[in-house]
Amino acid sequence: xxxxxxxxxxxxxxxxxxxxxxxxxxxxxxxxxxxxxxxxxxxxxxxxxxxxxxxxxxxxxxxxxxxxxxxxxxxxxxxxxxxxxxxxxxxxxxxxxxxxxxxxxxxxxxxxxxxxxxxxxxxxxxxxxxxxxxxxxxxxxxxxxxxxxxxxxxxxxxxxxxxxx
Numbered sequence: 379x380x381x382x383x384x385x386x387x388x389x390x391x392x393x394x395x396x397x398x399x400x401x402x403x404x405x406x407x408x409x410x411x412x413x414x415x416x417x418x419x420x421x422x423x424x425x426x427x428x429x430x431x432x433x434x435x436x437x438x439x440x441x442x443x444x445x446x447x448x449x450x451x452x453x454x455x456x457x458x459x460x461x462x463x464x465x466x467x468x469x470x471x472x473x474x475x476x477x478x479x480x481x482x483x484x485x486x487x488x489x490x491x492x493x494x495x496x497x498x499x500x501x502x503x504x505x506x507x508x509x510x511x512x513x514x515x516x517x518x519x520x521x522x523x524x525x526x527x528x529x530x531x532x533x534x535x536x537x538x539x540x541x542x543x
Contacts, residue, residue: 380463381419382478384409387459390451391439396430397451399438399459406438408467409459414443416460427459475529477505484533485509485519492543495534507534517543 385401401409407429409415414424426443433439445451463478477498485492485507493511498521500506505521519525519536528535 380478381416381460382463382466382476383419383458383460384412384415385459387442387454387457388437389455390448391433393448395445395447395451396439396441397445397454398433399427399429399440400436401438406432409440412461412465417457419458419460421460425454425457425459480507480529480534483529486533486535487538492536492538511543514543 384403385399385406387397388400389398390396391398399406399409409427410429413428414426417423417425428441428443430439430441442451442454445454463476466476469476480495480498483495485495493509493514495507496510496516497508498505499508499518506518507521508516509519510516519538519542525536525539526534527537
């Protein structure tokens, strides 16, 4: 079963056991909706999360069931929050994708296989496909309509800007 990381506990907050979470998706409340969540990609350990409120641009405050003091919250620092891929809501918009569904797809340009998507990153500007060509170093392709021509269940057809690879 494939899992998807929904966020990460970054630190403790206050003395009552609250944690600060960095959500990775558009809907931070999904972490609570799908709780309990796994604490690793292959771990069987789970935690129940109750989202409290936004804590700035990126972070949310949350409580973790069974954690009522700062030391317990500190022990969770760095914990990733995972769910089974099948538990995620169905996407209604045909131009929206879960990153996990893009990873592993073949990348095709002009009917020639360029490589495979190994990750989807975002360093602040927009999503980037990290593509690994056979025998070469990975490169990033901006996930924008000018570059992404078509996405199918087993491949992504792209137009790579001149000079990128």
